[in-house]
Amino acid sequence: MTQRLPLVIFALVMALIPLVPGMPPFWIVLLDNIGLAALVAMGLVLLTGVGGLTSFGQAAFCGFGAYTTAVLTTAYGVSPWLTLPLSLLVSGIAAVLLGIVTVRLFGHYLPLGTIAWGIALFYLFSKLEFLGRNDGISGIPPVAIGSYEMLSPGTIYYAIWIAVLISAVLTLNLLDSRTGRAIRALRRGHIAAEAFGVQTPRAKLLVFIYAAVLAGLSGWLYAHFQRAANPTPFGPQAGIEYLFIAVVGGAGYVWGAVLGAGIVVILKEVLQSYLPYIFGGQSQLETIVFGILLVMLLQLAPSGVWPWLTARLPLKTARRTADTSLTLPARERAPSTSAVLLQLDKARKQFGGVTAVNDVSFDVKAREIVALIGPNGAGKSTTFNLITGVLTATSGAISVLGRKVENAPPQEVVKLGVARTFQHVKLVPDMTVLENVAIGAHLRGASGAVASMFRLDRADEARLLAEAARQIERVGLTDQIDQLAGSLSLGQQRIVEIARALCVDPMLLLLDEPAAGLRHMEKQRLAALLRQLRDGGMSVLLVEHDMGFVMDLADRIVVLDFGTKIAEGTPAAIKKNPEVIKAYLGAAA
Ligand code: ADP
Ligand code: MG
Secondary structure (H helix, E strand, O other): OOOHHHHHHHHHHHHHHHHOOOOOHHHHHHHHHHHHHHHHHHHHHHHHHHOOOOOOOHHHHHHHHHHHHHHHHHHOOOOHHHHHHHHHHHHHHHHHHHHHHHOOOOOOHHHHHHHHHHHHHHHHHHHOHHHOHHHOEEOOOOOEEOOEEOOOHHHHHHHHHHHHHHHHHHHHHHHOOHHHHHHHHHHHOHHHHHHOOOOHHHHHHHHHHHHHHHHHHHHHHHHHHHOEEOOHHHOHHHHHHHHHHHHHHOOOOHHHHHHHHHHHHHHHHHHHHHHHHHHOOOOOHHHHHHHHHHHHHHHHOOOOHHHHHHHHOOOOOOOOOOOOOOOOOOOOOOOOOOOEEEEEEEEEEEEOOEEEEEEEEEEEEOOOEEEEEOOOOOOHHHHHHHHOOOOOOOEEEEEEOOEEOOOOOHHHHHHOOEEEOOOOOOOOOOOEHHHHHHHOOHHHOOOOHHHHHOOOOHHHHHHHHHHHHHHHHHHOOHHHOOOEHHHOOHHHHHHHHHHHHHOOOOOEEEEEOOOOOOOHHHHHHHHHHHHHHHHOOOEEEEEOOOHHHHHHHOOEEEEEEOOEEEEEEOHHHHHHOHHHHHHHHHHHO
């Protein structure tokens, strides 16, 4: 949701600043530096704040951008405008090569990986003969429009800030799209995103490239601003500083990058120019004071200054209205109730010595509600994970509509029409209910990153959001549609997960403890919804501990105990089964 008016005002103010009579040139240089840093930090917002991939190595991509234009303009006399796409391309290709290795790393290994190649590239820049080793390359020509050369800080200023504004708008557009939602889902872990068809490695690589291209753009501008390039500004220290900027501004916010760049660049400048007067030329002191001030700032605004600020401003977020007349094509329903949708044949899962699922066989037919019950640790959730491709079976076969899925990844299983919710809710807390639910319709849209950056995805997007709004209405959460998912009660969040799963237009709905945390009335509403879904042609497999709810709703019940199926039958038969009473119901009753 880009808001136009504040953006236009900001652009106007920035455009007028250099024209103010008596504006000290030094301020303009500062603003140039802020803009350059903001571009890199904006990439980090997407990579780290939104995608959850921490990178200390972004400065190296500035280096690729800067050195590409430096070499081509000085050694080969290529025009700077021609080197711009090449600089971006080289940064992007470097990101592909480094990204393929890096995005496979998890946890602490990922940031460590970026530090490693950040340092390695810094030394590479300083050792290569054709990059001028430590001295770098000087005599880079200025950017020119016709005969007008951007020689002064006040002229390149416009190039820098136009780049910042355009990048900000494109980034905001990207985030507010099908691809953007997929990227934002990454931070919540890959399992939920993949359950709805998101190719998470590809999404990670995309943000990696995007961030690198923004850094490359900054590097290109920097080279023509300084008219020289040397390794220092592209080293690990700068990489850490860019991350600082993104975090201080608010790592999840595009404008936080601009604000953070302003704060950090100005703070550093002020400390560098005034501290020596106060403390008598003690070098390095500013680094310490700088560090202390930043830590204090983060104490005050732990998720960054931008969200801290906007929370205190009387800003209204535009309410989204989805046009519910728009529809997506629906999946063909199973013709008869005899069709077998899901078949488990001696499915087995071992975790080391623990047999979580022990040669379990059962099936779910079309238009049927089957409940999977059993004590905690019986293997119910693991069974769900085997069916949906989160885990691969140790042995046995699982098929959906006759297609073998025991080795299929989650993205393939969902394509067959199997959608699920999670026992431990996996929503993106700082996305709205509408946006979270729309992730469920990921596979029913087609727009890619570039189309969404230029808002060419609006028709596709409107249909996805309309579908999401419709499913939210179906589960009775329309009043909460614009609220952040994290602000809802846990029971409501489970219902949001059901709406998200319904957006898949599933044949088979897998619900892991959907009624946990719901009040009596809400449980009844849920039961009514599930019956209505079944009558509409869907099948439901659900795990639930509330026996009243299960006995009332299920057509058939499968009972697991210690990973083994101990009974299967109608609710009436299961209630009376002595083995089930001994293992589970006795304790529950
Ligand atoms: P339920 O959902 O029926 O309560 P689970 O399927 O979550 O049970 O767990 C079944 C058994 O498998 C438990 O003993 C659990 O500790 C074990 N288990 C589940 N997931 C894993 C895992 N990823 N690694 C190791 N053990 C696991
Ligand atoms: Mg479970």
